[in-house]
Amino acid sequence: MKGRNQTDLKGMLEKNIYHRLPSFFQELLEHSTGRERDLLTLSSLTVISNCLPFVSGIYNGSEVYPHIYLIIIAPPASGKGRMTLSKYLIDGINNHVVEFSTLAKKICEQKKKDGEHDEECPEIARKIVPANISTTAFYKxxxxxxxxxxxxxxxxDTLTKMLGNDWSDLSDVLRKAFHTEVISLARADGTYLEVVKPKLSILLSGTPEQLKLLMKNKENGLFSRFLIYQFNDVDEFIDVFAVKAQELANAFKIKSDEMLNLFKILREKKGIKFNLTARQEKRFLRFFRKQQKNILEQEFENIISNLKRFALIAFRIAMILTVLRHKDKLENVYKLECSDKDFLIALSIVETLLEHTKDIIVNFDSDFLPELDKNILDDLPVAFSRKDAIISANKFGMPKRTLDDKLNQWILKKIIHKPKHGSYRKL
Structure with missing residues (x-):
């Protein structure tokens, strides 16, 4: 596993995880490379996290399920839209759920019409929902x-606009659903809804500006529940007629049928328990305790809550990979133990994404400023040149290259502005 310079926003998943992934993923990603492969891996993990009913494990004394929240952040025209291919993986399941519930509703309405009962008929179920949904509809x-x-x-920003509405308590729903906590809704009209074990996965993409709006929710804990993958690449103009693009889309469409079959098998079994080995549990604790020590040493105390939830997400990713590795031999299986291979892949993914979160905090969180940055800024006058900044940085042991990165970060955070080339002014 590796570390990454905090100011490097281009960190990719470790290449060596790809040949160790379950065959399901290797077949899915056969026609992708580089950044695209990362996007498809992470978005597919998130979508699949909502395709495994009744799979759970015990974590911190509670039963947890594999659901993941992920947001992909990049500028326009960067290729982040490739994540939409992952939606194919759940389309078959969604169609199945819609068809089954539509039939059930028709049968219920016919019986009601025939006078066999006077109860309210069930609503049509869907596995996929948009972000611009009312809280009441979401509960239902x-x-x-x-x-x-x-x-x-x-x-x-579709989600952040909903979160910003005074009449919406969607943030509370998302926070509780992440931990499968009971959620309830009482309205003035007497409506009362309670969901005992809400199971929700979230997959979003957006720009850095849209992320800033989501980060406003960091104090209430919503931000810390998201894995973040950020990059600044501008996508080259791809060959829109290439056979490869169609092959990639076809691979996802084919896997949709496999996911539907797996969904039906797991739903019928009504319960598979996942666990780490005793050795893996010890290594898990050592790994995250070391990460916490590093975070405190690097003055990132404000993402300790992220780290603790990332630990839970690592457990969930290991759960997903384990199910996929055994998907063709689940008959008479009610317990699954994690292999070292899937355990290490999960840790590697989360370690990389933790570095992305640090990058986000450094570059976009105006409340976060390391002690070294404060010392240099305090040493500088209100108006200063790059040469002045280099002299101050040298006093505190900061290299020139790091300082240049810092100057850009301080501009993004609106701590300083740059009226002209080589000149800066504190705000």
Whole structure:
């Protein structure tokens, strides 16, 4: 595993995880490379996290399920839209759920019409929901679809606008659903809804500006529940007629049928328990305790909550990979133990994404400023040149290259501005 310079926003998943992934993923990603492969891996993990009903494990004394929240952040025209291919993986399941619930509703309405009962008929169920959904409608869907729901949105600000509405308590729902806590809703009209074990996965993409809006929710803990993958690449103009692009899309469409079959098998079994080995549990604790020590040494105290939730997400990723590795031999299987291979892949993914979160905090969180940065800024006058900044940085042992990165970060955070080349002024 590796570390990454905090100011490097281009960190990719470790290449050596790809030949160790379950065959399901290797076949899925056969026609992708580089950044695209990372995007497809992470978005597919998130979508699949909502396709595994009744798979759970015990974590910190509680039963947890494999659901993941992920947001992909990049500028426009960067290729982040490739994540939409992952939606194919759940389309077959969604169609199945919609068809089954539509038939059930028709049968119920016919019986009601025939006078066999006067009860309210069930709503049509869906596995996929948009972010621009009312809180009441969201509660209803979570209550109807016991196997879980995927919130899929290619524009993150759709969600942040909903979070910003005074009349919406969607943030509370998302925070509690991450931990499968009971959620309840009482309205003035007497409406009362309670969902005992809400199961929700979230997959978003957006721009850095849209992420800033989501980061406003960092104090209430919503931000810390998201894995973040950020990059600044501008995508080259791809060959829109290439056979490879169609082969990639076809691979996802084919895997949709496999996911539907796996979904049906797991739903019928009504319970598979996942666990780490005793040795893996010890290594898990050592790994995250070391990460916490590093975070404190690097003055990132404000992402300790992220780290603790990332630990839970690592457990969930290991759970997903384990199920996929055994998907063709689940008959008479009710317990699955994690292999060292899947355990290490999960840790590697989370370690990389933790570095992305640090990058986000450094570059976009105006409340975060390391002690070294404060010392240099305090040493500088209100108006200063790059040469002045280099002299101050040298006093405190900061290299020139690091200082240049810092100057850009301080501009992004609106701590300073640059009226002209080589000149800066504190705000």
């Amino acid at each position: 869907i979570l209550n109807i679809v016991k196997e879980g729901v995927l919130m899929f949105e290619t524009e993150a």
